[in-house]
Amino acid sequence: MKVIEHFKNTNKTYFSFELLPPLKGRNIDLLYRSIDNLMEFEPLNINITYHQEEVVYKQLPSGLLEKKSVRKRPGTVAIAAAIKYKYPKVHVVPHLICGGFSKDATEYALIDLHFLGIKDLLVLRGDPLKSQRYFKPEPDGHAYAIDLVKQITDMNRGKYLDEETQNQTATDFSIGVAGYPEKHIEAPNREADLQSLKEKVDAGADYIVTQMFFDNCKYFAFVKQCRKAGIEVPIIPGIKPINTKKDVKMIPKTFNCDIPEALNKEISKCKDDKNAFQAGIEWGIQQSRELMEFGVPAIHYFTIGISDNVKRIAEKVF
Numbered sequence: 001m002k003v004i005e006h007f008k009n010t011n012k013t014y015f016s017f018e019l020l021p022p023l024k025g026r027n028i029d030l031l032y033r034s035i036d037n038l039m040e041f042e043p044l045n046i047n048i049t050y051h052q053e054e055v056v057y058k059q060l061p062s063g064l065l066e067k068k069s070v071r072k073r074p075g076t077v078a079i080a081a082a083i084k085y086k087y088p089k090v091h092v093v094p095h096l097i098c099g100g101f102s103k104d105a106t107e108y109a110l111i112d113l114h115f116l117g118i119k120d121l122l123v124l125r126g127d128p129l130k131s132q133r134y135f136k137p138e139p140d141g142h143a144y145a146i147d148l149v150k151q152i153t154d155m156n157r158g159k160y161l162d163e164e165t166q167n168q169t170a171t172d173f174s175i176g177v178a179g180y181p182e183k184h185i186e187a188p189n190r191e192a193d194l195q196s197l198k199e200k201v202d203a204g205a206d207y208i209v210t211q212m213f214f215d216n217c218k219y220f221a222f223v224k225q226c227r228k229a230g231i232e233v234p235i236i237p238g239i240k241p242i243n244t245k246k247d248v249k250m251i252p253k254t255f256n257c258d259i260p261e262a263l264n265k266e267i268s269k270c271k272d273d274k275n276a277f278q279a280g281i282e283w284g285i286q287q288s289r290e291l292m293e294f295g296v297p298a299i300h301y302f303t304i305g306i307s308d309n310v311k312r313i314a315e316k317v318f
């Protein structure tokens with residue numbers, strides 16, 4: 001069974017969450033601890049983010065700069081497989097991105113995922129690297145998530161990249177894609193962004209997971225706009241509790257979403273991060289309850305490696 005098949009059960013709101021692979025050199029046990037912390041809420045799926053190689057400059061003792069490529073959080077595919085076998089009741093959803101992959105490298109990654117028995121993917125373009133102003137695909141890589149969706153739907157029909165490998169083993173991936181209730185930062189306007197989203201769905205995406213938002217009205221309006229534009233697939237709200245006082249400044253800049261004035265006021269009243277963490281939990285509980293009343297198929301929590309606040313929200317809501 002795949003994640004999408006559960007969304008047909010319209011009487012239920014499922015719990016799911018996203019984890020980041022550990023920083024290079026850290027242990028996977030930390031990740032298992034975060035998962036164990038949340039297992040009592042019977043997550044439908046656990047997503048694992050993908051992190052592209054980045055270029056960094058290291059100063060040598062001579063004063064010269066050395067250019068290096070580093071992957072700070074490697075291991076997405078291996079972690080997905082490890083979780084799949086350690087927690088067999090949970091669907092694991094590794095993220096797959098265009099950035100850093102040629103089409104051939106994508107094909108090999110998809111073959112690995114297929115052989116590992118992974119059936120669900122969240123398919124994304126990836127952000128521009130810190131060293132780039134705009135997203136730059138690999139030579140012979142995909143420029144937009146839709147192109148990656150098309151490659152996967154081709155493989156789901158047994159169509160591989162080269163002429164010699166046609167009508168071969170068909171993969172069987174379900175495909176989630178990203179949607180932006182407050183518009184993707186690069187899109188010229190809301191209509192163009194919705195059109196791109198519709199094209200991803202028409203190309204084979206089974207469902208949408210949204211970027212985080214803190215004002216449910218933004219999600220409700222987005223769902224309405226999507227339906228009007230002919231996008232019929234499930235739209236899973238993605239939410240993230242505020243962790244620290246700084247978050248209200250950092251999140252809008254990083255994720256292009258507003259912090260509602262009521263939340264901003266609550267956080268600015270907090271005397272330290274401990275209080276802000278608590279206020280974030282309370283906001284998350286309210287947001288989740290309202291989304292549930294609206295009848296969303298699932299609520300997807302961005303944990304960013306911190307699961308205690310998500311646990312406190314889930315205790316009240318699921």
Ligand SMILES: Cc1cc2nc3c(=O)[nH]c(=O)nc-3n(C[C@H](O)[C@H](O)[C@H](O)COP(=O)(O)OP(=O)(O)OC[C@H]3O[C@@H](n4cnc5c(N)ncnc54)[C@H](O)[C@@H]3O)c2cc1C
Binds near residue numbers: 122128179184185210
């Ligand atoms: C739930 C979620 C999970 C994420 N996980 C990760 C992760 O694990 N790793 C990671 O690196 N990033 C991740 N991201 C971030 C994501 O990669 C960025 O937001 C990225 O900038 C856009 O990705 P996308 O898949 O939405 O791109 P696309 O759908 O390709 O859209 C990118 C931009 O191009 C426009 N566009 C799309 N198609 C076309 C076209 N054919 N012609 C012209 N314009 C077009 C869109 O309107 C949009 O502005 C995640 C985002 C979300 C919401």
